[in-house]
Amino acid sequence: MPDESFEPTIVGFLCQWCSYTGADLAGTSRMQYPPNLRAVRVMCTGRVDPTFVVQALADGADGVLIAGCHPGDCHYNEGNYRTMRRYPLLLKLLDQFGIDKDRVRLEWISASEGEKFARVVTQMTERLKELGPLNWKERSEQYCGAV
């Protein structure tokens, strides 16, 4: 039985040109969505090193959202393409570590898509509630704690 009281923590890496502005739009339009996402504004999703994602999960996040401009709309021409290419490799790597692929999500959200931002965060929060807490730190301590 999933724990009803569990509130997942999502770290959201949002590109400042599109998705962060989209999140702003969701806020100024008074759209309702769960408060589980902690936004980290980045210049471009291309800056989101897979190390950031792994570090967030290791440090207590239950899920990570990477959101940026639609392909073709990148402020730096191709930053989001780089993220698009790395993403399936990262999912494959995380799967080998035993981390469900639904915990890390890549979405293209433009500055005008406040509604999509709210929907993505809502869906992701619901899915993470189904998956339950990741608890990487505690579980890691069991394997690799001090000896």
Added chain:
Amino acid sequence: MAKPKVAFYWCASCGGCEEAVVDLHEDILKVVEAVDIALWPVALDFKRKHVEAWKPGEVTVAFINGAVRTSEQVEWVKLLREKCPLVIAFGSCAHLGGIPGLSNFTTREKSLATKYHKSPSVDNPEEILPKLETEINGYKLELPEFLSAVRKLDDVIEVDYYLPGCPPVPDLISQAVTAILEGKLPDKGAVLAPDKSLCDTCPLKDSKPDIMKIESFKRVATTNPDPEECFLAQGYVCMGPATRSGCGELCIRGNMPCRGCFGPTSEARDGGTKMLSAIGSLLDATTQEVSDRLAETMVDPLGTLYRFSLPSSILKHRLS
């Protein structure tokens, strides 16, 4: 003046690091001339009681190779740390976890099952596993505990310096020994190798195209790389961009893409994800579908990107 004393010890390792000491060839005579060997289980007969009897500081430096997997290894490295003012993690396994560290990809129970009753060459129908204590003919026998995960040396004790490599190359060993003897060591915690990436010193670097596009990942097991062209540009996962230089590019010169045994430079927190970032960006794809398809051609990202460094990665082990 009495010669300084040194100790060599091995934990979870293959013996290749011991071989590396012998690989100093004639230079080993200079080492033996300059120092006394106080402990070297692979070559000389010392017991734990001898080490326990050392006065603190009597033995200057301990070179410890191998990852830490058993309770006996934990005891030994703690004992050596207590006795020696200088501890050097020798080789990839002590430095990063090394090849034995790949068993963090599975559980202790599965590792034991594979070793003791699932291997085709093992005949063990009762599925007997090693026990910590066994009584035979009235005698109580003890075995060390096989711990839940592989740890690198500095997860267990404080380490002063690291000599990277699988195994460390003679040049770097000689330089380290000289630095110790002359008291010219860098700041504590340093890796005793250059802090630049292998690509910087790669003999194939001139063949690297300005714009690299990887059309699919290849493996040396199934295709033949061209020895004259940058391996990454050919689609082989060459760990050069995320690996420290200093090895003499031995693998590259042997027509083998870099496997990453020196670990990342000091700039990278996690060599595996850094490498994933680098090669992922180079895929020849402009749609999600093509990216997905190209990612499929990389057979084993975890084993490839963390071949020598799983216990030193951010995640360290698989969740079971």
